[in-house]
Amino acid sequence: MRVLGVDPGLTRCGLGVVDGGAGRSVSCVAVGVVRTPVDAELPSRLLQVSEAVDDWLDTHRPDVVAVERVFSQHNVRTVMGTAQVSGVVAVCAARRGLPVSFHTPSEVKAAVTGSGRADKAQVTAMVTRVLRLRKAPSPADAADALALAICHLWREPIRARLAEAEAKAAELARVHRARLAEAAKRRENRTGTGLT
């Protein structure tokens, strides 16, 4: 499975394509950053990011897009821009029928380093190691995009297995309830026959 990870941002938007192999093996296909000028108009900046993402989707043809889930706890202006970029990226994916998966920063950190509170340097170091890169991806946005893709590849099987187990459990419960209802009906019928 090939994943495009996106660390959304207006000034720097990190993009990273990762292929998942057998087990937990992962390999880096491409990594980069789209920059848009701070003094440009917002719509033009969003369009530039949109076109870059379209370009990456066409070039690398991922199966899924993993985007950082944005929270509004930080700087308001930055968060608005980040949310707008994430919306634009989601539309690029949806237009191609690609699923989009959102992961929180702590999910990404936990998946890649084992700790949801790891710092940027630890994330970059682990990304560099698991992808066997000769040098650390830079800037941090590029490393974060790769981390998002890896997080998706490693979490997805667990999530899928969990969903399957839940579906199976729900089906068993349904069958069990149906049998109980059937038994109750039979008992009722027998009692009914006895009384008339």
Place this chain on the structure above:
Amino acid sequence: MRVLGVDPGLTRCGLGVVDGGAGRSVSCVAVGVVRTPVDAELPSRLLQVSEAVDDWLDTHRPDVVAVERVFSQHNVRTVMGTAQVSGVVAVCAARRGLPVSFHTPSEVKAAVTGSGRADKAQVTAMVTRVLRLRKAPSPADAADALALAICHLWREPIRARLAEAEAKAAELARVHRARLAEAAKRRENRTGTGLT
């Protein structure tokens, strides 16, 4: 000038097209609301809004798009969705080379009702009156979209005149500074000649 006003939202996105005539005369061209199902996936909802806006832009061919500026002071989840929609709308406009103008809710209320703290009912009543509509636009998102377009039409000439006045003042200041520098240089040259 024709303006498409957009009151961004995921569940309901208000759209209103208004033509501006001589002075403050305005007329309603079209008004409506795009709804997306609450239980659908976010990327698909954003795509639906994006396609609806594309459709409105192609059908009504506005000269400019006026969008509500989103603040993060309200409910976090709602604000994120609203910000994402506003980003997607901005890209639809930018792709056609159309300017996008952002107005805050209080700018819109002040422009349309005279008070930045008017309530929804007052905004709807004024929109209905100035556009000479036979009945009030409903839901409120549709009225808000029309109010945004009217706000843009009424504020834009003032903003343009202000920008022109500022540019003229800056040019006068530049000429003045150049003359001062020229005079200082001449004085220096004269003094210089006197000394040697």
